[in-house]
Amino acid sequence: MLKNNDKLTVIHIDMDAFFAAVEQQADPSLRGKPVIVCGDPGGRGVVSTASYEARKFGVRSAMPVREARRLCPHAILVRGRHSLYEEISRRLLSLYSKYTPVVEPFSIDEAFLDVSGCERLHGDAIQIAGKIKTEIRESFGLTCSMGIAPSKLLAKMASDMQKPDGLTVIRYEDVEDVIWPLPVRKLYGVGEKTAQILEALGISTVGALAKTPVELLVEKLGEAGRLLRNLASGIDNSRVNPSLWEMPKSIGHETTLAEDSDDEGFILSCILYLSQQVGRRLRQHGLVARTVTLKLRYSDFTTLTRANTFSFFTSLDEDIYQTAKRLFLHHWNRRRRIRLVGVTVSNLSSKDDFMHQLALFEEDEKRRRATDAMDKVRDKFGEDAITRASLIQRGKRAKNGRAGRTEGGYTV
Ligand code: TTP
Ligand code: MG
Numbered sequence: 001m002l003k004n005n006d007k008l009t010v011i012h013i014d015m016d017a018f019f020a021a022v023e024q025q026a027d028p029s030l031r032g033k034p035v036i037v038c039g040d041p042g043g044r045g046v047v048s049t050a051s052y053e054a055r056k057f058g059v060r061s062a063m064p065v066r067e068a069r070r071l072c073p074h075a076i077l078v079r080g081r082h083s084l085y086e087e088i089s090r091r092l093l094s095l096y097s098k099y100t101p102v103v104e105p106f107s108i109d110e111a112f113l114d115v116s117g118c119e120r121l122h123g124d125a126i127q128i129a130g131k132i133k134t135e136i137r138e139s140f141g142l143t144c145s146m147g148i149a150p151s152k153l154l155a156k157m158a159s160d161m162q163k164p165d166g167l168t169v170i171r172y173e174d175v176e177d178v179i180w181p182l183p184v185r186k187l188y189g190v191g192e193k194t195a196q197i198l199e200a201l202g203i204s205t206v207g208a209l210a211k212t213p214v215e216l217l218v219e220k221l222g223e224a225g226r227l228l229r230n231l232a233s234g235i236d237n238s239r240v241n242p243s244l245w246e247m248p249k250s251i252g253h254e255t256t257l258a259e260d261s262d263d264e265g266f267i268l269s270c271i272l273y274l275s276q277q278v279g280r281r282l283r284q285h286g287l288v289a290r291t292v293t294l295k296l297r298y299s300d301f302t303t304l305t306r307a308n309t310f311s312f313f314t315s316l317d318e319d320i321y322q323t324a325k326r327l328f329l330h331h332w333n334r335r336r337r338i339r340l341v342g343v344t345v346s347n348l349s350s351k352d353d354f355m356h357q358l359a360l361f362e363e364d365e366k367r368r369r370a371t372d373a374m375d376k377v378r379d380k381f382g383e384d385a386i387t388r389a390s391l392i393q394r395g396k397r398a399k400n401g402r403a404g405r406t407e408g409g410y411t412v
Contacts, residue, residue, distance in 0.1 A: 006172050008125040009116040010240060012147040012155035013096070013132070015109035016164035019085055020051040023078050025141040034075040038065050041077035048080050052164055085109075088140065095135060099128050104240045104350075112152055114240035129167055153236035154179070156188055175234035180207025189228055197221060206232045241286075241350045251285075252293075253277040254342030260299040262337045271328055274343040275321035286351045288313035292323040295342035296332060303340075306331045313349055320345060 015021065019037040024030040034054030039045040047068050050059040057072035068075065089108045096103045099122050102114035115125050122128045129146045136142055143165040147158025150172060157179060158168040170178055179187075185195040187206045197220055203209050209217075210232035217225030230236070253274045261267060271294070282289060293307040306327045310319070324343045332338070 006150050007116065008148050008150060008169065008171070009114055010149055010152055010155040011113040011115060011125055011129050011132075012106075012149075012152070012159045013092075013111050013113070014145050014147075014159045014163075015092070016143045016145060017049055017051050017055075018109035018142075019049045019080055020054075020078075021142050022085055022088055023081075024051060026084075030076060030078070034059070034072050036065070036068050036072070036075045036077050037080045038068075038077060039080060041065070041079055050075070088142075092136065092140070095139065096132065099132060102240050102242045104242055112155065112240045126167075126169065133165075133167065151234070151236040152238050152240060153188055153231055154234060157182075157186070160186075172234055176207070179232075179234065180205060180210065182206045184209050184232075187228065187232055189224075189231060194221065194224070194228070248285075248348065250293075250344050250346035250348070251278055251281050251287075251289075252295075252342055252344030253281075254295060254340060254344075256340045257338065260337040260339045262334065264332075264334075267328065267332075267338055267341060268325060270341050271324050271343060272321050274341065275324055276317045278343050278345055279315060279317035279320050282315040282345060282348075283351075287348045288315045288351050289320075289345035290314075290347035290349075291345060292320050292327070293342075293344040293346065294324045294327040294331070295340070295344065296328070296338055297340035298333075299337045299339050301339075304331060307346075309347060315351060 020035045023035055023037060024033075030051075032053065033051070034057065035051040036054055036059060037048045037050070039048070043065070045065055047059060047061055047063045047065060049061050050068065050072075054068075054072050054075050057075075059068045059072050059075065065077070069077070085108055089105075092109075093103060093105055093111060096111055096113055100113050100115045100118045104112040106112055113128075115122070115128050118128060122131065125148050129148055133144065133146065136144055145159045145163045145166040145168075147155040147160070147168050147170065149155040149158050149170045154170045154172075154175070158170040159166070161168045161178075182205065184190055184198050184203055184206055185192075187209065190198070198204075198209060201212070201216070201220065203212055209229060212229065214226055214229050217229050219225075221228065255270055255274060257270070290313050291307055291309045293305055295303065295305045297303045308323050308327055310323070314320070320343065328341075
């Protein structure tokens with residue numbers, strides 16, 4: 001077991017029945033009652049969440065509203081108000097940031113806090129958690145469940161152990177007693193499909209997963225098997241990443257061609273150049289992306305955007321380029337000349353977040369290293385120091401002035 005630093009530094013906060021609790025707080029007549037928040041109370045949609053009073057009857061998130069009404073006929077159905085929940089989510093983040101600057105939002109109602117170094121001002125992690133709990137109750141009338149641990153993984157698993165209004169501490173030395181007996185699907189990162197594969201191998205608990213030979217897991221699950229085995233042993237070196245708070249929603253570059261063009265090779269060389277710019281900015285920010293969007297503007301100013309979403313996260317120029325290229329070849333109306341091309345990535349996430357490494361395992365290690373090396377040279381010698389051979393060949397004209405103006409942008 002990993003025991004190098006057993007200090008409790010990470011707090012994971014998960015609000016209880018978030019949307020429903022906000023509604024109960026806003027309307028006192030809903031308090032203490034079974035409340036179901038959904039998109040359309042009269043329609044055929046699904047449940048967003050249910051108050052704990054409604055959960056007693058078996059109502060759950062993602063269940064069809066019709067079924068929820070059958071299970072709990074006296075429940076009060078409320079139409080969700082997302083902008084209100086987002087506003088409260090933002091205000092909660094700023095409450096957390098009074099205690100530590102290292103706050104990573106994880107979902108609309110979850111966040112990780114790294115409180116190492118905050119003891120002098122606010123006390124240890126357990127004291128800080130208590131203060132935050134009190135403040136959330138007093139300022140928002142809401143409850144939350146907290147996990148406190150030496151790592152994100154354990155903090156996240158801890159916050160789930162006592163709900164609602166819980167506060168659970170897990171140390172590395174507790175992993176065998178507390179984490180290992182759990183069903184394997186309770187381990188972060190084990191989804192339905194993975195659980196089925198593991199269960200077919202006779203691995204039904206987290207402890208059994210931790211003790212399974214890594215070779216077998218890699219054979220059945222690829223590199224994700226190695227990572228999951230580490231997680232099952234409590235090994236997680238990911239850090240709380242505060243930059244995710246300010247994380248842009250997308251990163252894009254576009255270029256207006258000096259002359260409208262229908263030269264496929266030339267336009268592809270521009271797309272390659274833009275993909276490299278975007279990939280580089282992603283890596284500079286320590287981010288990875290799942291969606292690539294290509295933008296084309298024709299000479300009559302009509303504009304087309306087409307996107308593709310991967311099943312994995314990447315920050316590689318090659319993945320971005322190949323996707324943008326496919327979109328281009330598929331959607332370009334060859335009879336029309338192009339005046340602007342843009343490449344944007346979105347669905348961003350932090351590169352070193354273990355929560356996403358499971359998706360990242362598909363990234364090719366060799367290509368990743370090659371890209372890292374190119375970035376190092378560019379850092380030292382500037383942007384133009386390395387250009388891929390195909391860009392040099394196809395893009396000579398781009399360099400000779402036809403490529404026009406390039407602009408980069410972030411969307412926050
Ligand atoms: P969760 O934290 O998963 O759920 P919760 O806060 O309602 O309940 P718990 O006490 O178990 O933490 O999700 C946060 C909010 O996200 C939830 O209030 C509503 C929304 N949500 C959906 O809209 N659909 C879903 O399927 C889920 C899981 C959540
Ligand atoms: Mg919650």
